[in-house]
Amino acid sequence: MRAVISLAIIIVMLTTLAVAAPQNQPPAAALKTVQPAVSPQPEAMVTLDSQPLFPIRVRVLSFSPEDRARLISARLAKLVRNPLFNIDSLKVADGESTSDIVSGDTILMSVTEAEALAEGKTRLALAEELAGKIRAAVVARNKEYSTQSLLSDALYTVLVTLVLIGALLLINHFHPKIRAKVHSWRGTYIRSIRFQSFELLHEERISLLINAILNVTRTALVLGLFFLYIPLVLSFFPWTHGVAAKLLAYTLAPLDTIWQTFVASLPxxxxxxxxxxxxxxxxxxxxxxxxxxxxxxxxxxxxxxxxxxxxxxxxxxxxxxxxxxxxxxxxxxxxxxxxxxxxxxxxxxxxxxSSSALSNIVAGVVLTYTRAFKVGDRIKISDAVGDVIENNLLITRIRTIKNVDVTVPNAMVLASHITNYSSSAEEHGLILHTTVTIGYDAPWRQVHELLIAAARATENILELPAPFVLQTSLDDFYVSYQINAFTDKPAVMARTYSVLHQNIQEKFNEAGVEIMSPHYSALRDGSMITTPEPYLPESNKRRATS
Incomplete structure (x- = not known):
């Protein structure tokens, strides 16, 4: 009985262990999800004279891959500049935790187990591989800096320089000849481009255009030769390898960027x-x-x-x-x-x-659509009187009767009073008026007739509507008579006024009517009259001279 109970207890315990085992041990998939992902480290390149040797991908203690690559490159550069350095002294020393690449007492770098694991190699094999790359780079550098190599580089430089000089001489030799040939082709191979009777492009302009293209081509060739010459010469010498590469990169990078931007911008x-x-x-x-x-x-x-x-x-x-x-x-x-x-x-x-410019533009728009004046009208703006010769959104330009051009901003035009002499001249006629003062002894009907006759005798005065006279005032010593006459030519109103005044003098002198003024009346003593002597009768002439 005890044996049966013991056997049952053993069976239960084994079953419990079998059931509990899968619960305590997660499956492989679960383990994969629990393991943290290892983020890849950014690699840095070890260089010698700007030439890449091998990458560094693993951090060691507080040194990042960039720090390690920079320190290794600095140690290597210092080592190769040492005149006592021997390539055979570069060896690999295998330690307990690292394999060191050394030269004498100087440790260039240490290879860790993590680096070997990352590369899939043993630590010693990786160290030997890296040491071999360093040896090969040092041997190549020593060969570049050797006297024979420098002499050959100098010889290549001389040859390339001679080729450049020859190319420049050829360009300067043939360029004037080609230009002279193009000049001689005018009238034969180069002719004016015409469309029926209209000349689109004269032969001289075509010749100038071809010469301009030749000049641009010559400049492009010279710049291209120097663009090839300078990096090529710099690449011959080991000291300027990096400069040549950088110069090419500086020159080609903008061109590549422009091209890529152009392609991307085509849509x-x-x-x-x-x-x-x-x-x-x-x-x-x-x-x-x-x-x-x-x-x-x-x-x-x-x-x-x-x-x-x-x-x-x-x-x-x-x-x-x-x-x-x-x-x-x-x-x-x-x-x-x-x-x-x-x-x-x-x-x-x-x-x-643009505040003043915008105010002028707004004023110009207002003036345009209010039709205050147009080009050719005789107008008066402030003290300026003349014909409108230009009217745009910014300014108004008028030409006075003295041929003086006056430019007025439209904002000032809009803020001023505008007198337009031409707006209704063609349809209704412009009234020209002038005032004369005649003494009370002259019959007013005679004065009216004389003024109207003077107006009718004036050029550019219209017959219809007929001229008329207004008596504007009765003063102490004289009467003010205003003659009003119509004209349809306001552009010559100054000349018309002048002729009208001449005719008024003629008509009044012929009729023996004096044109009075209070100032003249105060100065005269009664023995002389204002009528000129040729217009006086014989009796009056004797009285005037007595």
Whole structure:
């Protein structure tokens, strides 16, 4: 009985252990998930005279791969510059935890078990491999710095220099001859490009264009020769190997970046091309439409023909601004901080410096659509009187009767009183008026007749409407008579006034009517009259001379 109970207890214990064993030992998949992932270390390259030898991938204590590569490169460079250094002294010393590459008492580097494990080799084999690479690099360096190698490098430099000089001499020899040949081809091989009777491009311009291309080609050839010559010569000598590589990198890197950017920007450039084409031909269509409106081929109710040109300019500006806004995100480099900074800077400059310009533009638009004047009108702005010769969104330029050009900002024009002598001259006529003072002894009807006769005898005065006279005041010593006459030529109103004044003098002198003024009346003693002697009768002449 006891044996049966003992056997049962043993069976239960074994079963419990068998069931508990899988629970205490996780499967392989679980172990894989529990193990932390080892992040790869960034490798650093050990170099000798800027030539890569082998990479360092494992950290040792507090030294990162970069630190270790830099220290090993510095020790190796110091060692090879030592004139007492012997390549046979470079050996591998195998220790308990590291295998060291040494030269005499100097330890160049130590190879650890972790590095050997990472490379899949034994520690000693990895150390021997690295030591072999160092020996090979030192031997190659010694060969480069040998006297024979330097002499051969100097010989190659002389040969390359002679080739460069020869190429430059050939370019300078043939370039003037080619230019002279092109000059001699004018009129024979090089002729003007014509379309029917219109000359598109003269033969002289074509010759100049070809000469410019030849000059650019010559400059490109010279620069290309020097671009090849300088890195090639620098690569001959061991001291300048790195300089030659850097020079090539500095030169080719921007070109490669530009090319890569250009290739990457081709879809955006195509989109920009589409925007440019659509905008260009839309503006052309709008220009054609407004030109037809200006010619009155197309009439729009309430839209004057002289509004066509300024309206087209405004529409063109708005279309260009809209196209620029649409195209801006597709410009190469538009998302770069530098581009955004320059855009903000230009925007600030524009906002600070364009306040007066914007006020002039707004005033120009207001003046355009209020039709205050147009080009060719005789106007008066402040003290300036003349004909409008230019009117744009910024300024108005008028030419006075003395041929003086006066430029007035549109903001000042809008803030001033504008007198337009031409706006109604053709339809209603411009009234020219001048005032004379005649004594009370002259019959007013006679004065009216004389003034109207003087006006009718004046050139550029209209017959209809007929001239008329207004008596503007009855003063102490005289009556003020104002002659009013119509003209349709305000551009010559100064000359018309002059002729009118001459005719008034003629008519009044012929009729013997004195033109009085209070100042003259105060100075005369009654023995002389104002009528010139040739117009006086014989009795009056004797009285005037007595």
């Amino acid at each position: 955006k450039l195509f989109f920009l091309l589409v925007i440019i084409v659509i905008t260009r031909y839309t503006i052309k269509f709008m220009g054609f439409l407004f030109s037809e409106v200006e010619k009155q081929t197309i009439t729009i109710p309430g839209f004057y023909p002289d509004w066509s040109e300024p309206t087209f300019k405004i529409v063109r500006f708005l279309m260009l601004a809209f196209a620029a806004v649409v195209a801006f995100p597709y410009l190469p480099g538009s998302d770069s901080p530098a581009f955004k900074g320059v855009s903000i800077f230009l925007g600030v400059l524009f906002s600070l410096g």
